[in-house]
Amino acid sequence: MIKRRSPVPFERERSERFLPFVIGAMTFLGALAVVLLFTLDAAMTRWRADLRDTLTVQIPATKEAGGERAEAVLAIVRATPGVANAQLVTYEEVERLLEPWLGKGSAAKGLPIPILIDITRAPGATIDRAATERQIQKAAPGATIEDHGTWLNRLVRLALSIQLVAAAIVMLIGAAAIAVVVFATRAGLAVHHDAIEILHLIGAQDAYIAREFQTRALSLGLRGGLYGLALAAVAIAVFTAALPDLSVAPAFRFSPDGRALVALVLLPVATALIALLTARHTVMRALGRMP
Template identity: 40%
Template sequence: MIPIFGKSAELQLEKDVSSRYLPVVISAMVFLAAMAIGGLFSLSDAISDWSETLTGNLTAEIAYDPTADLDKKTSDAVKLLSETPGVQAARPIELEETLELLEPFLGKNDIIKELPIPRLIEIIIEDDSAIDLLALNEKLAAAVPGATLDTHRPWLDKMVLLGRSVQFLAASVMLLVGIVTVIIVIFAVRTGLIMHSDVIQVLHLIGARDKYIAEQFQNYFSRLSLLGALPGLMVAIIVMFIFNYLVGSLDASMLPPLALGWKGLVTLALLPVFVALLTRYTVRRVVLQSLSRMM
């Protein structure tokens, strides 16, 4: 019995030039797959956070009017909203908080303080409440001229659609990486079979079975895949750390950091194992099918 990652005794596959660069190719494939996994899980968490944050929350906006008493308008709107059945709380958002929301777009400067910034009111809806938002918006606009209600739903729908599209793209990249890896392994294995066809015939003559020969190819290429997968994964993790550091260091960044969660971390940790098992299965199928044709 040959050790799982031992050397190929009779075939001397380690001397093959055809498979020498296979770890480098697999390393690149694993790097791409790991980055796709990072984006996939990070977007999944981001979409959940967006939904949880905005579901049950509304915003009332009072348009800027230099001739009106915006403080009184804001106070009247807060009172009306707080007395509305189904509204848990309504609080005015201070001007400083609004300016902080604009900093990612305009940066930190004194110019934004001179802009005609509307007054905002945060509204928290009670769970399982059935508020007629259209009627509430009309009531608010009639009581406080220039006031409108924002449900965030159009923005949230667009962001979720964008997130799902990027997730689909990341999943497609992972699938493409898997297909390319399998094709490269098949090419390397078939080349190895051709190069060692004479030795394989001798092994058949002395009674070696196809499974025994397949095991030597399996063990060798599984070892190569691990040698390539581990560095590729390490480089991907380093790139993720660098990305998160750069995102955290930017004052006006709209990019969320890569947050994998425990599911993403487990998936990344199992990625080299999956690549090795995929390689092992592919090699076995290719070798056994090729040897059956040689007989």
Template identity: 30%
Template sequence: MNDVTENETGLQESRREIVLRPTAPIVPASNIAGSSLMLVISIMSFLACLTLGAVIMVQDTANSWQSEISREITIQIKPEPGLDLDAELTKARDIALSFTGTTSAMIVDSAATARLLEPWLGEGLDMEELPVPRLVIVTIDEASPPDFAGMRAALEESVANVFLDDHRTWVDRLIAMANTTVIIGLGVLALVFTATILTVVFATRGALSGNHHIVEVLHFVGAEASFVASKFQKHFFLIALKGALAGGLGATLCFAVASLWASVSLATPESDQATALFGGFSMGAGGYIGALAIVVITAVLTALTTRITVIRTIMEIDLIRSDPTYSIS
């Protein structure tokens, strides 16, 4: 009777030890490989957010340029001896205003023309001695533009040495540039995501290689492939989420610093050139939403890539185990 009691007591103590014994995770919570992967994902996310922000800013600037150019057309009249330039300018302005879709027209006087040429020819220009064309700037309705062909024909019929520039060539070039920028940006984003996926695949296979016997034994005793994959998936999802957040915040901080620099360095040549291309370095709400989307997409892609990689690896283990010559060492 005492022996039975002692056996029951020993069995209870053994069960208590089994219950209280801490279980080690299949994938270590933190290791050198995980830190390296987080750093790589941070860099990839940083580059992706920078690319997206640059594309959005260039696209917005191109749209602004396109809108400004599309609102105006220019009538040029070249001077020649004996030509009453002022009368021809007035005539050209009146013809332009006679067309439906034209909202206003302004003759650029000699003083304003001289100011436009000062950066290249210096001050104190005598416009009477220079064969510089005089301009009439015509503002048009973007929604309902005038008949440019008809206006051009009417001007050439009534005004001497006239040329109508509707800026269509520049608008087409801006549209082509904006579209090219978007395509290049999407290409860079695709390369970044591809590199991230390949990095996650290598990292997952490395973690599986380091825990190969554990995974194999767990699967051998009945653990489903989805169960094992979920452990790796959760581990790498958290790593990717932390890394992507760090990269996204870093890119956002860079844009904030650039925007602050642009606002402080107003009216300087460097700031003017940068602002002309990138605007005020402000991504706007769409840019920040896009950066957040990149963070989420990076984490989700990492999780899916990890899951697929683990399941495929376990399938390879099953194929190896189905070999009659296979044995567990």
């Protein structure tokens, strides 16, 4: 006969029905930002692993065959202290690297394609790039050495700044979610003022009244978080399928890794907890002003 239900008649209130949708939209944006954060992090890790210890020698194409020049440069490079390995990049490999820009087939034929030599630095070793470059220029005029580390550092700085922006977006969304819950809770306190006052006067503790609001906020927050997550899952699936593997040597693949998936699953839980704590704090403060 005595049903399990809240003494605060939340189900009669219309003003808070928007809350799951607003929180859902925020969770959706937050989820995309989180995926971007982790995707960039994974990409940076791959870039570092692939490129940190590599350099490339570029010998400009000439009318004469470049085989002798390449062999001479290769010999100099292999004899340079700090070099663990040096390999001539075959014409087929160069063609494959040019494929994203020139397309498949023999579009590269007839173009003055430079000869490339990939160098792997010995772990922890340093190579005097300027001195080596001077040496190889004697064997092949115009040859240059490109240190991928320098280029990688710039790329990592760019990725880090994008990550910072994504983190700021996540925090802004969190702050906006808190503001929305505060607003909705205050509206609820005003609408249910009578019920709250009755509970207060018959001896309910503030924590008892706050529990009614925080449970409600938890439920709405979780519902909103799940809406947002479902929408984000669809969006991520579409992006992953639609975006090609942007493999320009250092690969950037838009596909959330394990950490991103865990973060995504935790996002609705975090949203619900933010809603719960915000509602509790708002109600406790409001009740603190009652006699």
